[in-house]
Amino acid sequence: MIGAIAGDIIGSVYEWNRIKTKTFQLLGPGCVFTDDSVLTIALADAILTDEGYAGKMRAYYRRYPDAGYGGSFRAWARVNDSPPYNSWGNGAAMRISPAGFAFGSLDEVLSKAKAFTAITHNHPEGIKGGQAVAAVVYLARTGSSKQEIRDYVETTFTYDLSRTLDEIRPDYHFDVSSQGTVPQAITAFLESKDFEDAIRNAVSLGGDSDTLACITGGIAEAFYGGVPEFIQQKVLEILDDDLRRVAEKFMDKYAF
Helix, strand or coil: CHHHHHHHHHHHHHCCCCCCCCCCCCCCCCCCCCHHHHHHHHHHHHHHHCCCHHHHHHHHHHHCCCCCCCHHHHHHHCCCCCCCCCCCECHHHHHCHHHHHHCCCHHHHHHHHHHHHHCCCCCHHHHHHHHHHHHHHHHHHCCCCHHHHHHHHHHHHCCCCCCCHHHHHHHCCCCCECCCCHHHHHHHHHCCCCHHHHHHHHHCCCCCHHHHHHHHHHHHHHHHCCCCHHHHHHHHHHCCHHHHHHHHHHHHHHCC
16 A cells, blocks of 8 residues: 555656656655545555545545545535445546455455445446456455456456557546556556556656556555565655554555
């Protein structure tokens, strides 16, 4: 999960200043946590405490109201017991990585991911994106090869992972859809050589950079067995005390 938070923070400065290169300052001035990190940590908190995720998301929204949420989520979070809003956006896929780390079988991960996602993103594409990311995190942390992960994603979720980053990058643009984010984020991981390279791949696409890197970061952490210490420490410094406490508790329980 700390890999997802790292991706969000690293990508935060490029969300509105998009780049098409892997050469950039990794954790420079202006890097902040956004709604991607807040809601990822909210899910971690819900898993740790066995409390409802909907209530946790609303509570975290009230504590961090200016983290950059989308309009539909804001409207949902402000009203208790509001129904899901049929979203096909990437907001559920960005926050789902804790499910891939916390549960003990692929079937359980898929079931939990669907339940956590459908609280807001109950459109089939929203659920598909959440399940795909959680499943890839699980497969990555349990020893599947990149080829096995690619085959599983293409077969199970029918995402096309045939295009390389060099083919995607020139025409790729800011895209908040699940179907326009999840396959690209997975490809950024598949073409990486280590955690940092995966994050650079994601940001270099020039899209919704914090969310792309958040999704890629959770997967890369699982596959490469953690996050480089210098990145992890800087990320924990950027989080406030409350977010850091939950993140560290989750890492202590579910990290490698």
